[in-house]
Amino acid sequence: MSIRHSLLALLHDQSMYGYQLRAEFEERTGSTWPLNIGQVYTTLDRLERDGLAVKDGDDGDGHVIYRITPSGKEVVSQWFAAPVVAANPPRNELAIKLALALTLDYLDVEVIVQAQRTASMLTLQTYNRQRRSAVQSDSNQAQDIAWILVLDSLIFAAEAEIRWLDHCEGWLKKKRFRAVSTPVSKTSVASFKDTQEVQP
Incomplete structure (x- = not known):
């Protein structure tokens, strides 16, 4: 920002x-x-x-x-x-957490994903309630309309996060992934990046 x-x-x-x-x-x-x-x-x-x-x-x-x-x-x-260009994507704590969890043999990655999905769903519900309330006010004030658009951005981001978590869980099950206690290699990092490509 x-x-x-x-x-x-x-x-x-x-x-x-x-x-x-x-x-x-x-x-x-x-x-x-x-x-x-x-x-x-x-x-x-x-x-x-x-x-x-x-x-x-x-x-x-x-x-x-x-x-x-x-x-x-x-x-x-x-x-x-000028358009906003994310030349250096901001750090995503969730992606970092899952990337590290995949390399540690004492963690159950699926449990982490499920816990995050629950939290993300609650966040999404909160944003949706706030948006319904904002829309019901039926205000044409610029600041009220701006707040609705900010909420829309937060809602879309939360929905994308949930969709990505679903994709991660499916991908891990498909690969029958088992965490191993080996150092992170270029191959494992590349594999994890594949999990971030949300399917349409």
Whole structure:
């Protein structure tokens, strides 16, 4: 997640101080990805250093207001215009856990998969309830619509995770996999990558 670009986008909307930026970000994204206030101010310092934002006085209560610069506006425009490309996929704790479990002879990988499926199903149900509630409000406010789209993203991700877990379990049964206590080899890593290819 690009905190830098997110804060610039909010500053493009209006000048704000750090706590306002954090509150606006969390409100507009349904508090799905909470920001640490220290991270917000560190990012603001870097934006100022790079000439993308400047201090613009205070609000009278000691809060320093930040304003976006023309260069900052250009960076935001480029960010929104460019697609998000996952050149280096973020670490997936679940995939890492299963990859390691496959190489350890004291673990039952199927038990791990089943436990995760149960947890993922509960998460999916929670997101679906939240979405039903949001849709029932029948609001046309931009922030409410944005929250529904964020929930849709979370729902699709949870559904994909469950589908991948089903695939992993089926693949392991098909291969009649038995964990062995040997070091991870290129072959075993490649084999595990095959389990991540979700079948259509």
